[in-house]
Amino acid sequence: MKKINAKKGTLLQRKGDISSKVYLVESGLLRSYTIDEKGKEHIYMFGPENWLVADNCEPNTPCQLFIDAIEDTIINVATKEELLKEGPDLNALLRRLDTMQNRIIMLMSSNAKERYEHFTKTYPNIIQRVPLKMVASYLGITPEALSRVRHQLSKKK
Amino acid sequence: MKKINAKKGTLLQRKGDISSKVYLVESGLLRSYTIDEKGKEHIYMFGPENWLVADNCEPNTPCQLFIDAIEDTIINVATKEELLKEGPDLNALLRRLDTMQNRIIMLMSSNAKERYEHFTKTYPNIIQRVPLKMVASYLGITPEALSRVRHQLSKKK
DNA sequence: GCTATGCATTGATGTACATCAAGAAATGAC
DNA sequence: GTCATTTCTTGATGTACATCAATGCATAGC
Numbered sequence: 001m002k003k004i005n006a007k008k009g010t011l012l013q014r015k016g017d018i019s020s021k022v023y024l025v026e027s028g029l030l031r032s033y034t035i036d037e038k039g040k041e042h043i044y045m046f047g048p049e050n051w052l053v054a055d056n057c058e059p060n061t062p063c064q065l066f067i068d069a070i071e072d073t074i075i076n077v078a079t080k081e082e083l084l085k086e087g088p089d090l091n092a093l094l095r096r097l098d099t100m101q102n103r104i105i106m107l108m109s110s111n112a113k114e115r116y117e118h119f120t121k122t123y124p125n126i127i128q129r130v131p132l133k134m135v136a137s138y139l140g141i142t143p144e145a146l147s148r149v150r151h152q153l154s155k156k157k
Numbered sequence: 158m159k160k161i162n163a164k165k166g167t168l169l170q171r172k173g174d175i176s177s178k179v180y181l182v183e184s185g186l187l188r189s190y191t192i193d194e195k196g197k198e199h200i201y202m203f204g205p206e207n208w209l210v211a212d213n214c215e216p217n218t219p220c221q222l223f224i225d226a227i228e229d230t231i232i233n234v235a236t237k238e239e240l241l242k243e244g245p246d247l248n249a250l251l252r253r254l255d256t257m258q259n260r261i262i263m264l265m266s267s268n269a270k271e272r273y274e275h276f277t278k279t280y281p282n283i284i285q286r287v288p289l290k291m292v293a294s295y296l297g298i299t300p301e302a303l304s305r306v307r308h309q310l311s312k313k314k
Numbered sequence: 315g316c317t318a319t320g321c322a323t324t325g326a327t328g329t330a331c332a333t334c335a336a337g338a339a340a341t342g343a344c
Numbered sequence: 345g346t347c348a349t350t351t352c353t354t355g356a357t358g359t360a361c362a363t364c365a366a367t368g369c370a371t372a373g374c
Binding site for chain 2: 093098
């Protein structure tokens with residue numbers, strides 16, 4: 001477990017890397033994302049304080065995610081082996097599965113407006129800290145679409 | 158750990174249930190799914206032989222998923238507590254996270270055709286065993302759209 | 315200060331997929 | 345076997361969102 005200090009913009013891991021690490025965020029904000037064959041970026045997860053950010057790829061296979069720092073961030077880095085040895089936090093794992101399940105259900109059943117509303121409720125602190133285009137990327141819509149959703153919601157009030 | 162025999166069509170768990178169980182499939186096929194506010198069904202997961210099917214909801218909260226048997230199925234049922242006590246299979250959990258991650262990335266970056274092709278590659282045995290409309294529901298598209306994708310693919314050969 | 319770069323918004327147009335409706339084919343009940 | 349139900353397909357139409365392009369605002373570099 002090594003503590004490192006990543007300046008805003010630092011790339012910690014790139015798609016295709018084999019030795020994927022696990023990043024425990026102490027302060028700041030990380031993000032993990034892919035870039036698809038069409039060159040489009042899709043944010044998989046934001047990692048604020050106390051989050052564990054990692055690619056879930058199988059051991060010894062190239063990982064799928066880029067991970068970088070959106071803010072100056074202090075992180076504890078470990079290998080997966082280290083983490084497994086010291087007995088991982090089961091509850092955290094289960095919570096993680098719950099989060100993923102919610103995300104999948106949301107992606108399958110909600111439209112742009114519903115996704116945005118869900119996001120603002122679930123991550124009220126993150127929305128202040130990242131550009132809207134990243135929120136859009138996380139939600140699976142374009143910045144333009146998000147802008148229009150927000151416009152529409154602000155009028156209704 | 159109780160062994161039960163679920164006839165095709167049996168509903169094992171419904172959305173809103175509190176005491177969500179864990180189902181280890183011995184033979185047959187389960188499926189877990191939600192129904193959204195618009196009444197639409199979305200398949201979250203298929204559970205063939207040796208799969209663990211469960212709602213990942215937090216303990217003591219109403220779960221989100223229905224679980225039923227698509228074929229006559231033999232299952233071992235346990236509570237989450239039981240499973241946690243006897244030390245869960247960490248590798249299985251990590252593999253599960255990997256699967257979820259892939260699903261999320263696919264939902265965000267692939268169109269109907271790509272999703273279908275990915276599914277046939279990843280689950281070649283399941284596609285034979287379920288009606289196409291369930292495949293469509295798993296992929297997050299309508300049966301009509303799936304039909305057209307398949308038509309288009311068959312012509313290209 | 316000025317200029318360059320990135321971000322958000324707005325409008326015009328395009329498109330992938332949904333929805334609706336009808337018919338054909340397969341499956342199941344009895 | 346026959347009838348009913350479900351599944352799959354096909355066509356016509358609708359719509360949510362993407363894409364493309366232009367503009368206004370910030371912010372950052374120097």
